[in-house]
Amino acid sequence: MQTPEDVISAQFTRRSLFGQSAMGLGSAALASLFGQQSQGEGISGNGLPHHTPKAKNVIYLFQNGGPSHVDLFDYKPELSRLKGEQIPESIVGKARFSTMTSGQTARPCLPEISKFAQHGQSGATVSDFMANTAKIADDLCFIKSMHTTQVNHAPAITFFLTGSEMPGRPSMGSWLTYGLGVESQNLPGFVVMTSRDKEASCGQIFYDFYWSSGFLPSKYQGVKFRGGGDPVLYLENPPGVSRNARRAMLDDLSALNRDTFSHVGDPEIQTRIAQYEMSYQMQMSVPELTDLSNEPENVLAEYGPDVRRAGSFAYNCIMARRLVERGVKFVQLLHAGWDQHRNLNTQLKVQCTDTDAPSAALVRDLKRRGLLDETLVIWGGEFGRTPFLQGKIEEIKSWGRDHHPYAFTVWMAGGGIKPGMTYGGSDDFGFKAVQDPVSVHDLQATILHLLGIDHTRLTFRFQGRDFRLTDVHGSVIKRILS
C-alpha cells in the first residue's frame, strides 16, 4: 500500500513533469522513461498481463556461493548415523562435482554442524543458525527439492537469474520490467544491490551480466545502487552547484532544446528533455529513499545492528522494502559469502548471523505494512552444498562442503505463495531431489506466473529466434500457489 503522502508526491511529480514544459510532454516521451509501460519492440507478450497477477513486486534475496541446505533447512539424520563413513555409491552415482572435490575419493558423510528443530504450526525444519527465519516459518514456503545443472558459481548464478548459464541473456528483472513496465515515476523499475560477508572471505564477483538486459533494450537493465558513496553514480551536482542553480540551468536547457525541436522535428529531443527532468527528480528521490531518519527505532532494530551500514545485507533489505513501497517492480539483492569449502565451522554461523535477522525482518515488515500480499520474496542461492565432507575428517579446522547442484532449498513468501508449507524433498542424504523436483526454469516459470505472465508467451525476437526467460523448459509449480 502506498501511503497518502506517497500518492500525493507521485501525482505532484507527474504534474510538475507535465506542467513545467510549456509544450507539454507527450505520453510517448514519458513512457520511454525507464521503460514505463510495456514496450512493443521485438515481439512481446501478446497482451500483458496474461492473467490476473497475484504479486506486483519481487524482492529476490539471492545468496551467492551456495548456502548449505543440509546445515540450514534439510535435516538428514542419516548423515549423523553414518558420520565419517563413505556416502553410498548408489546415492552418488556418476554425479559431477567441482574440481575442488572431483579428485577426492573419500566422501565421508558430514552431519549438520548446527541444531535442527521444528517451528511454527507448519512444523518446518529450520536450523538454530537461522533462529529468526524459524520464527516466521508459518509465512514461508520451503522448496526442498531444487536442483540445477551448473556446478560453478558464475554459470549457476547466471542460470538462476537469466535462464541460461552463458552470459548475455536478459535477467529476470529485465524481462519483468520489459513485460509489465513500472509504476515509479522517479526511480528505475529494476534495482540491484549487492553485499558480502564482513570478513570478505568469499571472492565471488558480482558480474554485471547478472542484471543485464541482454538483447532487450538497455533501458530494462537493472540499475545497480552502490553500497558506498552515491547509490546512483553521478547523482550529486558538481561542487558549488546548488539544486536551485541546476533547476535554473535545466529550465534553460529545456527551452533551448525545444527551440531545436521546433525546426528539426526529431521526437527523440522531446524524450531527452523528459530524461533530463527525470535525472533532476532522481536527485531528490534517491537520497530520500536512503534517508532512514523516519524509520522507527524498533523496526530498524529488527533488521539487526548493520542496518545503518550502507552496503550491508541488512541495509539492503530495508532499502528493498522502501523501493517496493515506491513502486519499484524488481529488487535484486545479491549477498556473497556462502562458499564454505574450508571454513564451515567458523564462517557458516557468521554468514547466518549477517543474513538471518534482516531477511526475517523484511518479511515481517512487509507483512505489517500490508505489502507482503503483493510482494513476492525469494531467498536462495545458486546451488546447495555436498552432504559429504570436503577435506579430511581429522582436520576439523578446515572442514568444508563443496558445491552441490543436485538438491538444495529455497524459500518463498508472500505474493500469491501458500504460506507455511514445505514442498518437495531430497533423499535420505540430502543428495538428490527425489520428491517433486523443481528445476530452475520451473522456479522462474512460477515467479512469472505470480506476476501475471505466462512464461511461454513473454518472448523477444533476437538474432532470428524468439527467446524467453525459461528457454524451452519450465512448468509452474501449481501446488505452492495460494
Add this chain to the structure above:
Amino acid sequence: MLHRTISQSTIRIAIGFILGLTVSTTTKAQQEQEHSRFSREILPILSDRCFTCHGPDSAKRKADLRLDQRDSALKSKAIVPGKASESELIARITSHDPDEVMPPPKLAKPLSPEQVETLKSWINAGAVWGQHWAWEKPVRPMIPKTVHSEWVKNPVDAFVLSRLESKSLQPQPEATRTELLRRVSLDLTGLPPSESEVSAFLNDNTPYAYEKLVDRLLASPRFGERMAWDWLDAARYADTNGYQGDGERTMWPWRDWVVQAFNNDMPFDQFTVNQIAGDLIPKAHPDQILATGFNRNHMINGEGGRIAEENRVEYVFDQTETTSTIWLGLTMTCARCHDHKFDPISKRDYYQLFSFFNQTPVSGSDGSGQSAPVLDMTTPQQQIQLRKASAAYNALLKVVLAKETKLREAGMVIKDGKYSTTLPVGIESTLRKGPNSRIPENDTELTNYYGKSQPEYLLQLQELRKLRQVRDTAASKMTRVMVMADSPKPRDTFALTRGTYDKLESKVSPRLLSAFINDPRTESKPEKSLNRLDLANWFMDPENPLTARVTVNRLWQMLFGMGIVKTTEDFGLQGQLPSHPELLDYLASEFQSPLNGSKPWSTKHIIRLILTSATYRQSASAPAESWSNDPENRLLGRGPRHRLPSWMIRDQALAISGLLTPAMGGPSVKSYQPTGIWEEATFGNKTYVQDHGDALYRRSLYLFWRRIVGPTIFFDSPNRQTCSVKSVITNTPLHALITLNDVTYVEAARVFAGNAIRHGGSTDALRAKWIFQKALVRSPNPNELQLMLKSLAKQRAIFQSDPTAAQSLIKTGESPPMTDLNAAEHAAWTQVCLMVLNLDETLSKP
C-alpha cells in the same frame, strides 16, 4: 514463367555482359520478381513459422518433412505447385482441428490471414523456389532510373531516390554547410572540426569544397582512431582478462596496429588475412603476427577450480563465433549444440570451423593475460628489473607467511572434536586469507589488533605492501602481446555434445561452411591441410557472398546509425531483409572491385562514396510526418541524425574546451572515475590509481578498460566481453547525470567558459556567440541568443550571492585554476557552458 534451369546469378551476369548496365528485359524482370518474392516474402514465413521442426536441424525434424528444400516439400505433397487447394501445407495452416493445425498451438506462433494468402498465391503461381538472398554472391546491380535525376550525385542516390519515388516521397534539401562540416568531422574523426578546418572549409568557394573536406578528413590521423573504436567493440578488446581475477594484459600494441591499418587504408583483404592468419603467412612480418592479437582478445578465465580444457574450449568457441559474426554476419552460437534451426549450418559445420582455431598451443590452464604464444615487446632491462622486484617480494612474503601461521596456531583450540579459535573471527579469517588476498580494511583490522603486541610483524606487512607495489609497477611495464600460432602437431577436433568440452562425438577436420563452398582451390586441398590462412582467404574470395556485404553494412551503420540490413550481426534467414538490397550489393561490388580505378577493398573508398552522396548530405530537419511515418529513417528520406556514441561525446567535450591531449597510442591511461568502482567490483583486489596531467585528457580510445567494470563515463557501450557489432542508442536519465555531473564534463565546461571570457569578446552576447560557434559550429538564432543571455543572468545572480559556491565550481578538475578571472563570472559562464555541452544538438550528429 521461366523455370529455373540455370542459376539466377548466371542469368544476371549474362544479361549484364550482353546488355550493359542500363537496359532491362521483361523476362528478367519477371524472373527477378518471382525470385525475390520467394526470398523476401515466402522464405521469411517458412523460416519463422515452420523451420523449427521442418528445417535444416536434422535432430529436431518432425515427420521427416523439410520445407527448406523444394524436393522434399514437393515429394511429400506439402506443396503442389499451381494448386494451393491440394497442398497439405495450406490444409494444415488453415485447419481448425487443434491436432491438425500447424504450427501447433503450443508454439503460440499462428500464421496471420495475410501470411496464409501470401503462401496460397505463391503456390498458385507455381511455387517458384529461390534461395535466401544473402547466400548468393552480390552482383553489381543496374543503376535505377529516377524522375528527379538532377538530385543524384552518385549511384548511392539513385537507389535511395528510386525507392523514395516509388512511395511518392522526396528527399530533404541539403544540410547547411556548417551542419555538413560538423557532421562529417564527427563521423570521420570523432571530433568537432578544428578552428583551422572551419575557416578552410567555409572560405573555400570552389565547386568541390565538400569533397576536398572529406579527403582532408580521411587523411587525418584521427580517422584511424575513430574507426578503431568500432573495430575494438567487435574484437572485444579490453585491458584485462575478465572473470574473477580480471588480471591485466598488454594488448595495446594490437590496438595501435588497428589505428595505423585504418589510417593507411590497408585493404580489407589484407586487414582480414593479417588478423586471422598473419602468423601463417610465409615469412610473416612482426606486424602481421601482432595483427593476430585480434583472436586473443577474448576473456581468459583464471577462476580456481576451473578445468583447463573447459577454459580452452570456451576460448575457441569465442574465436569461432567472433570471426563468423564479423566476417559472415552469421550467428553460429546455436550450432554449438545442434544444427542451426534456420540457416544451413549444421553442428558439424560449426565444429569444422571451430577446428581452424583449435590448433593453437594455448592450454587453458594459464590464467595470465600474457599467456603464450606471445609477441614479446619487452627490453632486457625491464626483465631484469622485474626479476629483482619479484625476488625481493617473494623473500619477504615467505617470512610473513610463517609468522602468520604462528599467530593463527597461537589462537587455536580443539575441544570435543570441534575446532574453535580464541582470536576474533575477523582476525582469524583475515590471517587465513594470506597477505595476497586481503582488502585494505583487513589490513586496518590487523593493525588495530596487533598494534601493541606485534609491532615488528606490522612493519613487515607494511614493507611487503611496498615491495608488491614495486613488483607490480615493474610487471606492468612488460609488454607481451598474445598472438596466434598453430602447434606443429595438429590437435584432433571433435563435435561436442551440447558444447560440453569433455563430451566428444565424431571427429571433424577443418572445412569451410558446406553451404557456401564454391572455391576450387580449397576444395582440391586435402581436408587436413586446411588452416586459418585458407579460412581468411575464403572470407575474401570473390565467390564469398557475405564478407563484402556484411562489412559495407557495418560502415553504413556507423554513418547512418542503422545498417541497410538492420540486424548487422545476422544476415541469415531470421535476420531482417535489407531496406535497399541493390544499394547493399552496389556498395559490396564497389568494395570488391571498384569501377573508378580505386584499389579493391578500400574502406576509405566506400566511406568517401557514401559521404559524398546527396543522401548523406540531406538535412536532418524534416516535417513531422517524415518522423512519424518513418521513425527509423529506413527510407533514407532525411539526413542521419542520432545521439553520438558516449565516447565521442567525451572526446568532443575535451576538444571544445581545448583540454584534449592529442597524443596517439601507447599503454592505456586512467582518467577520472568515481572512487571505489574497481574496489567494489573486485572485492578490493583492484585499486584504481588515477593518472594525472595530460593523461586525463587523452582520447577515449586510450582509456584503460577493465573488463568486469568498464569506464563508468561511457554508456550504451558494448561491454567488451564478447563480440558486438550492433550500435545501441538509448536515452535514459542516468546518461544525463553523467554528462551533467561527471568531473570530466564539469572541468571541460569551466575551461571552456574561461576561454570564452578570455577570447570570446568583451560583451556577454559576443561570448555567448563564441561558445555556440565553438560547440555547434554555427551562430545562435535570436531566440537562442536571448535564452543564453537569460540563463547567464540567472546563474550570475546565483553565484554573485554565493562566492564560496563559485570558488568550488571553478576549481573542478585538475587543470590549473584560471585565477585571472572573476570567480562569480567564471562560475556563471561555467554553468552556461555545461548547459551547451548538454544541448541535444551538441550530443547529436547534426
